[in-house]
Amino acid sequence: MQQNVLKVSGLKIAYGGIQAVKGIDLEVNQGELVTLIGANGAGKTTTLKAITGTLPQCRVEGQIIYGGEPVQGMNSFKLVQRGLAMVPEGRGVFTRMSIHENLLMGAYLRDDKDGIAADVDKWFGIFPRLKERRDQLAGTLSGGEQQMLAMARALMCHPKLLLLDEPSMGLSPIMVEKIFEVVRTVSAQGVTILLVEQNAKLALQAAHRGYVMDSGLITMHGKGQDMLDDPKVRAAYLGEA
Template identity: 65%
Template structure:
């Protein structure tokens, strides 16, 4: 049984169908990516999984349980963590305080402290600035912090929405290096990303979304070699 299964998922904004009935699965320990152009329905899909939008049809099944229409905080308590598009850090709080906000539902203080150290091991740049307020960080540093904060909840499923957006190429490389490292630890991930090449190179499997529909899916390696994907998303 997959950890996450979207079954004929449909999402509407008013009268407009943004997601038109998609089937997506994520197995335990997999890194799966959703790629596609702006407006394809990628972010909307993540919002439906996390309860930020209620599906108009179909089901979101997580760990064998239908969580469609559940409240966001209930879904988060089940071990789903979202790194949102635009990062969403708390600008007035320090780096360390932001990380501790990610562990708000935990009461195992020694393990929380160990996880803060683990995040600082992943992101040495954050460790150097641990007392600095998040609003003074660069976009790339805020992205590191957003990923670190999500990791503080010890998620069973980590959802990443456009982690490379607006970042300099060197910072994008660093972020994807960390994503691959987290995946190597066995954390299950669903990645939404416009940089199709980087997403597919990091992933086990991928889905191509166009106009709210899955038009292609398969092993990431085979999608990288697919002429349609190469022409539409890899600039070839």
């Protein structure tokens, strides 16, 4: 039986009188790549922010269990200390720092210099574009390169759970394919991932399991391949009749 890393139960999130998330359940087991798909405004990013403790002032109900313990209301930096890392929508790299310096920032909680150096080499091996530009300022990179850097930086803290929020947003089709290739590579190395993504086809192709979110509710879930074959998913999210 797979160990449960994240379990969300009955999660409701309201901003004033607006109910953004209306009582959802989802879970991620160790070693899984789970995707949450849906249209803009469905509540996907709000859900991730609730999990990571980065929501603005709002009302949150329900339960978020991470690593076997309730974490709702916990400060985001404490969650990072517990191995929960997020690559936010928009990437959020340190633009006036070099690629190498950005990676070291991802390891700021660590003090094993040899291990940090080994991990820098490891991720440079998986992200060769970054290795070629290691001393270049992050702000001068393309969108796709910044996305790779944001992912590599998050992985430097050895996350037990990696949350990815719209990693393909704003990228060219070729770069989108590359980003998903990297996501699959990272997953194959045993990193547990919760992926929020609008590109439903690529997300479900990569995922072990998927959830569909619509207007603040989970409307469907199942194995990635089963959902790819589902006529409702194909019609609503893959543009196929």
